[in-house]
Amino acid sequence: MGKIQIVRREQPKTKPDPEKLGFGQYFTDHMLVMDYSAETGWREPEIVPYGPISLDPSAMVLHYGQEVFEGMKAYTLEDGRIALFRPDMNMKRMNQSCERLSIPPFDPETVLEGIVELVSLDRDWIPDGDDTSLYIRPFIIATEPCLGVRAAKEYKLIVILSPVGSYYPEGIHPVSIYVEDQFVRAVRGGTGAAKTSGNYAAGIKAQETAKEQGFSQVLWLDGVEKKYIEEVGSMNVFFKIGGEVVTPALSGSILAGITRDSVITMLRSWGLTVTERKISVEELFEAARKGLLEEAFGTGTAAVISPIGTMKWEQEQITIAGGNTGEYAKKLYDTITGIQKGLLEDRFGWMKEIQE
Amino acid sequence: MGKIQIVRREQPKTKPDPEKLGFGQYFTDHMLVMDYSAETGWREPEIVPYGPISLDPSAMVLHYGQEVFEGMKAYTLEDGRIALFRPDMNMKRMNQSCERLSIPPFDPETVLEGIVELVSLDRDWIPDGDDTSLYIRPFIIATEPCLGVRAAKEYKLIVILSPVGSYYPEGIHPVSIYVEDQFVRAVRGGTGAAKTSGNYAAGIKAQETAKEQGFSQVLWLDGVEKKYIEEVGSMNVFFKIGGEVVTPALSGSILAGITRDSVITMLRSWGLTVTERKISVEELFEAARKGLLEEAFGTGTAAVISPIGTMKWEQEQITIAGGNTGEYAKKLYDTITGIQKGLLEDRFGWMKEIQE
Ligand SMILES: Cc1ncc(COP(=O)(O)O)c(C=O)c1O
Ligand SMILES: Cc1ncc(COP(=O)(O)O)c(C=O)c1O
Numbered sequence: 130m131g132k133i134q135i136v137r138r139e140q141p142k143t144k145p146d147p148e149k150l151g152f153g154q155y156f157t158d159h160m161l162v163m164d165y166s167a168e169t170g171w172r173e174p175e176i177v178p179y180g181p182i183s184l185d186p187s188a189m190v191l192h193y194g195q196e197v198f199e200g201m202k203a204y205t206l207e208d209g210r211i212a213l214f215r216p217d218m219n220m221k222r223m224n225q226s227c228e229r230l231s232i233p234p235f236d237p238e239t240v241l242e243g244i245v246e247l248v249s250l251d252r253d254w255i256p257d258g259d260d261t262s263l264y265i266r267p268f269i270i271a272t273e274p275c276l277g278v279r280a281a282k283e284y285k286l287i288v289i290l291s292p293v294g295s296y297y298p299e300g301i302h303p304v305s306i307y308v309e310d311q312f313v314r315a316v317r318g319g320t321g322a323a324k325t326s327g328n329y330a331a332g333i334k335a336q337e338t339a340k341e342q343g344f345s346q347v348l349w350l351d352g353v354e355k356k357y358i359e360e361v362g363s364m365n366v367f368f369k370i371g372g373e374v375v376t377p378a379l380s381g382s383i384l385a386g387i388t389r390d391s392v393i394t395m396l397r398s399w400g401l402t403v404t405e406r407k408i409s410v411e412e413l414f415e416a417a418r419k420g421l422l423e424e425a426f427g428t429g430t431a432a433v434i435s436p437i438g439t440m441k442w443e444q445e446q447i448t449i450a451g452g453n454t455g456e457y458a459k460k461l462y463d464t465i466t467g468i469q470k471g472l473l474e475d476r477f478g479w480m481k482e483i484q485e
Numbered sequence: 486m487g488k489i490q491i492v493r494r495e496q497p498k499t500k501p502d503p504e505k506l507g508f509g510q511y512f513t514d515h516m517l518v519m520d521y522s523a524e525t526g527w528r529e530p531e532i533v534p535y536g537p538i539s540l541d542p543s544a545m546v547l548h549y550g551q552e553v554f555e556g557m558k559a560y561t562l563e564d565g566r567i568a569l570f571r572p573d574m575n576m577k578r579m580n581q582s583c584e585r586l587s588i589p590p591f592d593p594e595t596v597l598e599g600i601v602e603l604v605s606l607d608r609d610w611i612p613d614g615d616d617t618s619l620y621i622r623p624f625i626i627a628t629e630p631c632l633g634v635r636a637a638k639e640y641k642l643i644v645i646l647s648p649v650g651s652y653y654p655e656g657i658h659p660v661s662i663y664v665e666d667q668f669v670r671a672v673r674g675g676t677g678a679a680k681t682s683g684n685y686a687a688g689i690k691a692q693e694t695a696k697e698q699g700f701s702q703v704l705w706l707d708g709v710e711k712k713y714i715e716e717v718g719s720m721n722v723f724f725k726i727g728g729e730v731v732t733p734a735l736s737g738s739i740l741a742g743i744t745r746d747s748v749i750t751m752l753r754s755w756g757l758t759v760t761e762r763k764i765s766v767e768e769l770f771e772a773a774r775k776g777l778l779e780e781a782f783g784t785g786t787a788a789v790i791s792p793i794g795t796m797k798w799e800q801e802q803i804t805i806a807g808g809n810t811g812e813y814a815k816k817l818y819d820t821i822t823g824i825q826k827g828l829l830e831d832r833f834g835w836m837k838e839i840q841e
Contacts, residue, residue, distance in 0.1 A: 153632025183537040194682030276509025313674030316708040326550030327683015352672040
């Protein structure tokens with residue numbers, strides 16, 4: 130620690146009301162910045178006061194979307210220590226996203242050290258209420274000022290931090306889902322397996338349509354046959370059918386979620402069978418009709434576990450687990466957030482503690 | 486004219502060498518800016534000195550890619566007047582892109598008036614060499630500072646101008662094309678029919694792979710069956726097969742090119758049959774094997790007409806029109822650029838002259 134150059138903010142900002150944090154609305158006092166140019170490669174990261182960045186209006190990211198990002202969290206443990214959840218996985222996935230987007234890879238250890246230093250510097254911003262955390266958003270943008278469709282020669286990696294409130298102010302509760310059969314989020318051969326801005330832009334319209342119809346999220350089908358289940362909103366998705374847990378296999382158009390990986394590991398450690406395979410929406414509804422669909426839930430960094438209470442597909446609407454949070458959804462949520470808050474033993478070595 | 490508020494640059498920039506313009510590398514003295522917020526709607530456009538814009542690092546465009554853009558050109562006519570090519574079509578298409586991306590629509594006449602005023606102000610920047618022009622890039626970015634995947638509540642519309650050189654410094658000449666069968670640019674239900682950054686990000690990697698193999702562009706197949714031809718690079722594509730001209734129908738994953746529309750109109754006015762339909766790459770190669778594939782060319786604002794000399798698909802490589810520029814490719818190029826430069830009669834009413 131301490132190798133990174135830090136320019137401190139002179140006057141710390143006023144912190145927001147910890148009861149009204151919401152998600153991604155407030156940002157801390159500092160940010161990490163690391164520049165790339167074709168001549169120098171990635172330079173050393175620096176910590177500077179959080180504030181606007183200056184971009185030429187022809188900066189390539191604003192026209193051709195060459196961008197990748199990540200989302201991870203830091204927690205205040207019960208005993209006051211601070212830890213990150215599986216940050217090495219985020220660094221690895223970010224470099225994989227870079228590969229797809231033709232962005233030069235960075236050294237994951239350098240950036241992770243920078244993130245640790247940044248979180249440590251802004252540690253007063255980590256909220257300590259129930260289910261709160263500090264959301265960490267690393268991202269890379271193509272900054273070269275040129276209107277040409279090709280990989281840029283200049284980039285900026287930035288890490289910003291946002292204190293976030295509980296995703297479920299009244300406790301974990303099930304959501305209603307709408308099976309999207311018109312809009313498509315991603316297709317194999319496209320960018321769906323990368324965490325890049327264009328995938329999210331493609332989903333906004335479907336999300337709005339679902340909301341108008343009273344649903345809180347969209348269930349995405351594959352772009353080829355519009356038959357197989359891919360993800361739910363910006364989460365991976367799991368189903369418990371006849372005692373067995375199934376989740377869509379990483380087909381090339383699905384993000385390899387870190388929560389997904391943690392959930393698979395945890396369920397298997399409990400002795401459950403978890404199968405990664407293709408699941409058609411028809412198979413799912415057929416299981417529901419037969420009373421075999423026991424649970425359904427989304428997984429992701431923001432909500433950790435998001436139980437699905439009802440699901441609508443064409444004219445049919447099903448209720449899952451009586452519209453309540455299923456047994457395993459609850460147990461997974463409690464166990465993973467328990468580990469994240471330092472209340473339960475970290476038996477898989479997922480927490481990276483920040484030494485001060 | 487003259488209603489728009491203008492803040493002039495104090496010192497005009499030095500203009501680049503007209504022989505070395507390239508594409509999208511130099512920008513003029515001013516730009517048009519128009520802001521949107523949910524409370525006020527789109528405000529009045531303003532012209533300000535060209536320069537960096539300030540964005541919060543959490544500006545939504547940098548994370549979720551909510552962005553649309555356009556590309557059009559202004560020309561110095563032979564007699565010194567200035568005109569734009571079919572700018573109403575670009576305004577209309579930009580609003581259609583907005584619709585897909587959940588960006589609030591703008592008044593096309595207001596923005597077009599702003600563009601006319603901007604081009605008029607920076608008219609000294611319009612190059613007058615053969616095949617040169619002033620490229621106009623309007624774009625809209627989501628500027629709201631918030632990490633949430635949804636439509637933003639704040640946007641910025643910006644128009645920048647770039648003097649561009651001849652696309653073919655040694656005259657129009659055929660390119661070599663590689664049929665991409667791994668990466669996919671767009672799929673029906675996705676954003677392929679909109680002009681939005683994510684589509685271009687998705688194509689960069691394939692473009693690089695093609696270049697490494699010695700090809701200058703990629704021919705995109707449909708995302709569903711990887712069988713039907715969609716576009717070539719960032720252009721629409723036409724084939725002349727056995728005397729008839731065919732071009733892929735607007736399937737929902739193809740951009741409705743304005744040059745495409747102009748080419749269809751022009752060919753029909755010459756008495757040719759032009760059919761918009763599905764064309765499989767197998768059909769195309771079969772036609773080539775039989776000696777029926779007479780011409781192939783891409784169409785777009787940047788190059789106008791880009792003849793295809795050779796095309797490779799899996800293990801097979803075909804040569805089209807003997808590797809030369811075909812008769813109609815040449816005639817279309819000469820006629821459209823002739824109209825654009827005011828050398829030929831504007832029989833379809835495509836040129837919008839700028840009154841001073
Ligand atoms: C599209 C998409 N799928 C799945 C996930 C879940 O990934 P993770 O568990 O790593 O947060 C995310 C990110 O949160 C996502 O954006
Ligand atoms: C993907 C794509 N297809 C086709 C075109 C051609 O459209 P236009 O003729 O309007 O320039 C463009 C833009 O130039 C494009 O970006």
